Amino acid sequence: MQIKFVRPFIIYFLLICATVSGAAAQAIYKNEVKAVQIDTLKSRKLDSIKIKGASSARSQTNYKFSVGTNLIRFTEEKLSSMKMASLSDFIRQESAAYIKEYGKGMNAYISVRGSSSSHTTVAWNGMNLAVPTMGQTDFSHIPLYLFDGMEMHVGGSSALYGDGAIGGSIRLSTAPKWEKGFHGDILLSAGSFASYFTGGTLRYSNGKFETRTSLLCSEAKNDYKFINNTKIGKPEERLNNAAGNNAGLLQEFFRKFKDSSVISATLLFMDFDKQIQPSVSLNDNQESYRSIYDENLKANLGYNSREGELSYGARISYAYDKQLYEDDIIAANRLSLSADAERKFKNLTIKCGVYAEHTIPQVNSYADSVRESRYNVFVLARYSLNNRLLVSGGVRYAGATDFFVPLMPSLEAKYNLINRNNISLSLRGAFSGNSKIPSLNDRYWGGDYMYLKSESSKTIEGGLDYSWFSERYTIDFFCTLYKSRVNDWIRWLPAGTVWRPQNIPLVVTQGAEAGVKLSGGFSRTKFSLNFSMAYTDIKMKEGLRVEDPAIGHQLAYQPKISWRSGLRIIISGVSMYCNLTYTGERSTLDIFDILPSYLLTDLGASYDFKISGARFAINGVIKNITNEMYQNVKFYAMPGRNCQISIQYKF
Numbered sequence: 057m058q059i060k061f062v063r064p065f066i067i068y069f070l071l072i073c074a075t076v077s078g079a080a081a082q083a084i085y086k087n088e089v090k091a092v093q094i095d096t097l098k099s100r101k102l103d104s105i106k107i108k109g110a111s112s113a114r115s116q117t118n119y120k121f122s123v124g125t126n127l128i129r130f131t132e133e134k135l136s137s138m139k140m141a142s143l144s145d146f147i148r149q150e151s152a153a154y155i156k157e158y159g160k161g162m163n164a165y166i167s168v169r170g171s172s173s174s175h176t177t178v179a180w181n182g183m184n185l186a187v188p189t190m191g192q193t194d195f196s197h198i199p200l201y202l203f204d205g206m207e208m209h210v211g212g213s214s215a216l217y218g219d220g221a222i223g224g225s226i227r228l229s230t231a232p233k234w235e236k237g238f239h240g241d242i243l244l245s246a247g248s249f250a251s252y253f254t255g256g257t258l259r260y261s262n263g264k265f266e267t268r269t270s271l272l273c274s275e276a277k278n279d280y281k282f283i284n285n286t287k288i289g290k291p292e293e294r295l296n297n298a299a300g301n302n303a304g305l306l307q308e309f310f311r312k313f314k315d316s317s318v319i320s321a322t323l324l325f326m327d328f329d330k331q332i333q334p335s336v337s338l339n340d341n342q343e344s345y346r347s348i349y350d351e352n353l354k355a356n357l358g359y360n361s362r363e364g365e366l367s368y369g370a371r372i373s374y375a376y377d378k379q380l381y382e383d384d385i386i387a388a389n390r391l392s393l394s395a396d397a398e399r400k401f402k403n404l405t406i407k408c409g410v411y412a413e414h415t416i417p418q419v420n421s422y423a424d425s426v427r428e429s430r431y432n433v434f435v436l437a438r439y440s441l442n443n444r445l446l447v448s449g450g451v452r453y454a455g456a457t458d459f460f461v462p463l464m465p466s467l468e469a470k471y472n473l474i475n476r477n478n479i480s481l482s483l484r485g486a487f488s489g490n491s492k493i494p495s496l497n498d499r500y501w502g503g504d505y506m507y508l509k510s511e512s513s514k515t516i517e518g519g520l521d522y523s524w525f526s527e528r529y530t531i532d533f534f535c536t537l538y539k540s541r542v543n544d545w546i547r548w549l550p551a552g553t554v555w556r557p558q559n560i561p562l563v564v565t566q567g568a569e570a571g572v573k574l575s576g577g578f579s580r581t582k583f584s585l586n587f588s589m590a591y592t593d594i595k596m597k598e599g600l601r602v603e604d605p606a607i608g609h610q611l612a613y614q615p616k617i618s619w620r621s622g623l624r625i626i627i628s629g630v631s632m633y634c635n636l637t638y639t640g641e642r643s644t645l646d647i648f649d650i651l652p653s654y655l656l657t658d659l660g661a662s663y664d665f666k667i668s669g670a671r672f673a674i675n676g677v678i679k680n681i682t683n684e685m686y687q688n689v690k691f692y693a694m695p696g697r698n699c700q701i702s703i704q705y706k707f
Contacts, residue, residue: 117227118216119207120405121436123446124468124486125517126536126569128208135200137662137675140245140253140274140702143226144195149635149658151208152569152590152618153224155195157688159333160249160278160695161300164196168210169538170565170594170614171223172545175492175511179217180228181322183356187377188388188415188428191220191495197328197350198228201243201255201272202306205229210569211538212488212515215450215466218411218432222490222513222542230322232266232310233259240707247700250277268308275301278333282693283685286337293336295693297345300330317361324354335691349380368397378418387418388496405438415496422500430456430493446470456493462512465489478525485518498546498557508546509559515540519569529576539566549600558600563611565594582626589619609647613689615640617653631662644690654686671706 119127128151138146144164148155154167165173178185178193180203186193207227209217217225233239238260245253255272278298283290307323328350338344353376360369371394378387396409412431419426432454439447452464468486475482492511499505519536544559571588594614599607610616617640624633637656643649660677676699683697 117207117229118407118436119209119227121216121407121438121448121450122209122213122468122486123438123448123470124484125209125211125213126519126534128210130206130208132204135203135206136673136704139201139243139255139704140700141200142196143198143200143228146200147195147208148637149620149622152571152588152620153208153210154592154613154615154618154639155688156613157196157694158692159295159298160280161196161276161330162298162333162692163194165192166195166226167614168223169540169567169590170592170611171542174220174495175222175224177217177221177225178228179225180324180354181230181356181358182371182394183354183373183375183392184218185228185354186220187379188375188390189377189386189417189419189496191492191497197302197326197352199272199274199302199304199326201253202230202270202304202324203228204231210536211486211517212490212513212540213466214464214490215434215452215488216436218434218452219430219454219456219461219464220492222492222511222515222540230268230306230308232261232268232308232312232318234261234263234266234312235259236261236263238707241704243702243704245700245702247276248698249280249695251275251700253702264312266308266310266312268306270306271304273301273303275299278695280693280695280698282336282696284336284339286335286691293339296334296339296342297331297347298333300328302326302328302330315361315363317359320356320358320360322354322356322358324352326350326352333692336693337691339693346382351378352376365400366397368395370395384420385418386420388415389418390415403440407436409434417496417500419496419500421502422496423504426496426500428457428496430454444472444475454491454493458506459493459510461491461493461510463489464491480521480523482521483518484521486516488515489513490515492546494546494557502554503556505557508557509544511542511544511546511559513540513542528578529574531572531574533570533572535568535570537568540564545596560596560600561598562596563594564597565592567592567594577626580628584624585622587619587621589617592616592618606647610643612645612647613642615642615653629664633660633662634658635660639688649690651687651690654684655682656684657681673704673706674702675704676701 144155144157147153147166155164156167157164166176167173168176174192209225211224213221213225238258240258243255253274257268257270259266259268276299279294281292281294284293304326309321311319330348332346332348334344356371356373358369358371361367373392375390378385390413392413394409394411396407398405398407410433415428417426432452434450434452436450437448447469449467454461454464466488470482470484472480472482474480490513494508494510498508515538517536517538519534522533524531542563543561545563546557547560548555549558568591573584573586575584577583592614593616594611595609596607596611619638621636622633624631635658638653640653642651644651658677658679659681660675662673662675664673678697678699680695680697685696686694688694
């Protein structure tokens with residue numbers, strides 16, 4: 057795909073899509089629009105009620121049942137300043153979770169509390185975004201521009217979100233706004249190393265029907281300079297074979313009825329064509345250059361409704377994921393069905409649901425007969441006692457083709473010690489049992505490895521939350537201590553001349569997380585200062601061999617210390633910020649080979665303004681301003697100082 061050829065037509069095509077959708081909507085619902093416009097005051101009051109009901113009916117999240125664990129919620133306003141970035145960029149800046157990257161724009165995988173990338177589930181409106189063959193999500197392949205909000209659940213949460221949530225869960229969301237008329241934005245961004253981003257969104261709503269069309273395309277040459285530490289004298293070189301481009305489309309339709317029920321139809325398509333960044337030792341070896349092509353299609357049809365204190369919904373989803381590497385195709389078709397219902401009583405809320413999926417892989421390295429079916433059922437409950445004690449619990453039972461999956465229970469509690477005037481202090485605790493079914497690659501890549509067991513873990517954690525506020529200032533603080541024992545951790549290890557998956561008997565992770573935020577203002581100035589850190593101790597306690605030298609050592613590519621800090625000052629509408637990101641030492645696959653720690657510093661500013669009633673937002677940032685030369689993964693260069701500027705038009 058030639059992105060340079062496509063870009064001039066993106067906005068034109070976007071306008072056509074939205075205009076056609078809007079015209080169709082107006083034709084279909086012409087009479088309904090007239091009825092809504094009879095009385096402006098009455099319609100506003102009715103809309104406020106309907107919006108609330110529809111939003112609640114459409115919700116796929118289980119966040120209200122996570123009373124004893126750390127849940128971070130990011131609003132659309134929080135995401136807006138990084139809409140041109142990928143999810144990996146956002147998580148790296150806003151969380152102490154570790155992102156393992158193979159270069160700028162290359163594969164990026166998350167590690168929460170030392171867990172592997174397959175131990176964190178990623179979903180969009182309840183639809184799993186993990187590639188079923190790999191069982192994990194590449195965060196560089198998730199453009200932030202397409203999503204309205206995000207929740208990050210830290211800690212074991214398989215009972216809430218299903219198989220695989222041993223380390224945590226990330227829930228991305230899009231939702232109708234029900235703002236009448238046409239609305240949207242156009243976002244343009246340019247940066248160092250020939251990086252460009254173009255995105256456009258158009259929404260139309262008449263109060264009962266809404267359509268959204270979002271398109272994006274981006275490209276980057278990524279020809280930055282780096283220090284080649286594999287050559288004598290450590291010369292400075294320019295990176296080769298690291299370019300990439302991608303395009304994406306999100307199309308959504310929503311229909312709201314008088315009983316607050318909502319029918320939704322959504323389509324997400326993403327296309328990635330990029331070169332594979334070579335290791336620094338092969339930077340000048342053209343024979344080693346490779347490229348890879350990815351294609352992802354997600355479609356979903358859903359129905360959600362609410363009747364008094366009862367809400368329920370059902371969804372059918374289809375996903376097609378394809379990766380082409382030279383002549384090797386890795387693809388899969390996945391069809392899933394789900395339904396849930398939630399009932400609220402006076403102090404008690406109960407939710408139950410079912411989920412089933414069937415996957416048909418198309419992989420050259422699998423046998424033609426490989427198929428997989430999965431299912432699970434769950435029950436969750438939350439109880440409130442005198443506005444002081446919150447207790448929640450649940451259990452999820454799951455199964456898969458030829459696999460036994462341990463039961464996944466959870467029990468959480470939160471107690472408000474102080475909740476008066478301007479101070480609140482609460483204690484929380486949680487226990488969870490979590491599981492992870494081996495991926496299709498784990499079981500069938502180049503053979504039949506049905507000897508593998510499902511991974512399982514037991515996690516216990518506790519912490520406190522403190523808040524204080526005055527007329528000018530607010531302080532929020534949290535801290536968490538946790539310990540998790542993971543049995544049968546799956547790792548690919550050398551077995552003679554080939555690599556095969558094996559179950560590591562026992563891995564134990566324990567650590568602490570803490571964060572504080574101070575915000576306030578005076579006169580025409582506002583500010584916020586935040587700091588978050590994570591201490592992660594994760595070690596293999598029992599290996600495949602008693603004499604394994606890795607027993608008792610930190611797992612590879614898992615920093616013990618990482619922290620993030622940010623300062624933002626807003627003066628007369630101009631926002632200036634500074635972000636610091638620290639990643640501690642990590643060992644490579646060789647436990648005695650240590651990669652040095654690094655500190656990245658970003659400086660930026662943004663400004664929102666209006667011209668003749670039109671709203672604009674401009675943002676500029678200088679990243680890695682100290683020009684730190686570092687490697688996140690050994691022998692894979694990362695960029696030095698670079699900059700980016702963007703402008704967004706909202707209407």
